[in-house]
Amino acid sequence: MPFNRPTLSELIERSRGDIETRLPGADSALRHSVLDVLARMHGGAMSGVYGYLDFLARQILPDTADGEFLARHASNWGIRRKAAVTATATATATGVNGTAIAAGTQALRVDGQAYRVTAPATIAAGTAALSIEAIEPGPDADLTVGTVLTLSSTIVGVNAAITVSAAGTAGALEEDDASLLARLLDRIRTPPRGGSSNDYRAWALAQPGVTRAWVYPGWMGIGTVGVAFVMDQREDIIPLEADIDAVQAALDILRPVTAEVVVFAPTPAPLDIVVRVVPNTPAVRAAISAELADFLAREAEPGGTIHLSRISEAISLAAGEFSHAIELPDTDFTPEPGHIASLGTVTFV
Structure with missing residues (x-):
C-alpha cells in the first residue's frame, strides 16, 4: 500500500485535533491564540521531518538517489564518478x-x-x-x-x-548525476561478460570526457573490435588525437588478451536541411535549429540512419512552429560506416 505524505495543512489540523483531545474545552483554531501558534509550530516541524524521510526514501534505491548517495550506490558496483579534467x-x-x-x-x-x-x-x-x-x-x-x-x-x-x-589535454567537467546513473543502471542491468560489446562500451564511457560510445565487432577483420566515441561537453564533439590515444591506452589494459582494439573518432557527415515553415520568424527559425541540433545529439551514431520522419518530428517540437514541409533531404539519411550525422546548413524558404 503506498504511503502518501501529509500536507502541511493536514499536519496542522492533526496537531489541533491532538490539542483539543487532550485539553477538553480548548479551541486551538482561535486565530493568534497560544494553542493556534503551538499547532502551527508542531505541524511545521513535522512537515520538515516528513520531508527528510521522503528524501531518505529516494536515496534507498539507486535509480532515485542523487549526489553523494548516488555515488555511494555506484561505488558498491565498482563505478566511480568521473573527475573533472584540467586543460x-x-x-x-x-x-x-x-x-x-x-x-x-x-x-x-x-x-x-x-x-x-x-x-x-x-x-x-x-x-x-x-x-x-x-x-x-x-x-x-x-x-x-x-x-x-x-x-x-x-x-x-x-x-x-x-x-x-x-x-595538450582537453578539459572536462566532473560527471553529473544523470551520466553516472546511466552508467550504474547499465552495469546493473547488463553485467560484465568477459569482453562483450557492452563491456567495451562501458569501458569507454568510464573515461573522462567521453559521453557516448559505439562498439563494432570485427571492425578491421577477425579478432578486432572498433570503438568510436564523442565528447558532448565540447562545442566540437569529435575527439582529438590526444583523446583517442587516452581511450586507446585505457582499453588496451582492460581488453581480453585475444582482442585487438581500434579506437577512432567518427567523421562528421553534415546533414543539410531545407524546410518551409509557418510562421517563418527569427524566433521559430532559432527554435527549429536548436531542436534539430538536440535531436542529432540524441540519435546520431556512426553509420546510423537518420529517418526523415524523425527530422520532421523534431521540427514539430520547436516552440511557435505551426506547420512545415521538408524540401531537403527527401529521404532517410545514412552516412558511411565510421561517419556520424551532424547538423549542416539549415535553410528556411
Whole structure:
C-alpha cells in the first residue's frame, strides 16, 4: 500500500485535533491564540521531518538517489564518478636569454580564463617552452594553437604575451548525476561478460570526457573490435588525437588478451536541411535549429540512419512552429560506416 505524505495543512489540523483531545474545552483554531501558534509550530516541524524521510526514501534505491548517495550506490558496483579534467597546453614565451620563469606563474586569456605554468623554464635563444594548465577544470578552458595569453604579473626580461604552440589535454567537467546513473543502471542491468560489446562500451564511457560510445565487432577483420566515441561537453564533439590515444591506452589494459582494439573518432557527415515553415520568424527559425541540433545529439551514431520522419518530428517540437514541409533531404539519411550525422546548413524558404 503506498504511503502518501501529509500536507502541511493536514499536519496542522492533526496537531489541533491532538490539542483539543487532550485539553477538553480548548479551541486551538482561535486565530493568534497560544494553542493556534503551538499547532502551527508542531505541524511545521513535522512537515520538515516528513520531508527528510521522503528524501531518505529516494536515496534507498539507486535509480532515485542523487549526489553523494548516488555515488555511494555506484561505488558498491565498482563505478566511480568521473573527475573533472584540467586543460593543458604548451606555450612559447619570448624575452631576454637567461631569464627564469617560475612554476606557478599565471597568465590570462582575453576572456579572463586563468592558467598557470606547471614547470620552471628559462629563456634560451630568445624563447622558452612553457607547460601550462588551466586553473579551473572544464572544456571552457581548452586552448588552440595560436591563442595569445598575457602574463598576469610582470617578469623583467620576459614579454607579457605568450602564444600557445601546441594543444595538450582537453578539459572536462566532473560527471553529473544523470551520466553516472546511466552508467550504474547499465552495469546493473547488463553485467560484465568477459569482453562483450557492452563491456567495451562501458569501458569507454568510464573515461573522462567521453559521453557516448559505439562498439563494432570485427571492425578491421577477425579478432578486432572498433570503438568510436564523442565528447558532448565540447562545442566540437569529435575527439582529438590526444583523446583517442587516452581511450586507446585505457582499453588496451582492460581488453581480453585475444582482442585487438581500434579506437577512432567518427567523421562528421553534415546533414543539410531545407524546410518551409509557418510562421517563418527569427524566433521559430532559432527554435527549429536548436531542436534539430538536440535531436542529432540524441540519435546520431556512426553509420546510423537518420529517418526523415524523425527530422520532421523534431521540427514539430520547436516552440511557435505551426506547420512545415521538408524540401531537403527527401529521404532517410545514412552516412558511411565510421561517419556520424551532424547538423549542416539549415535553410528556411
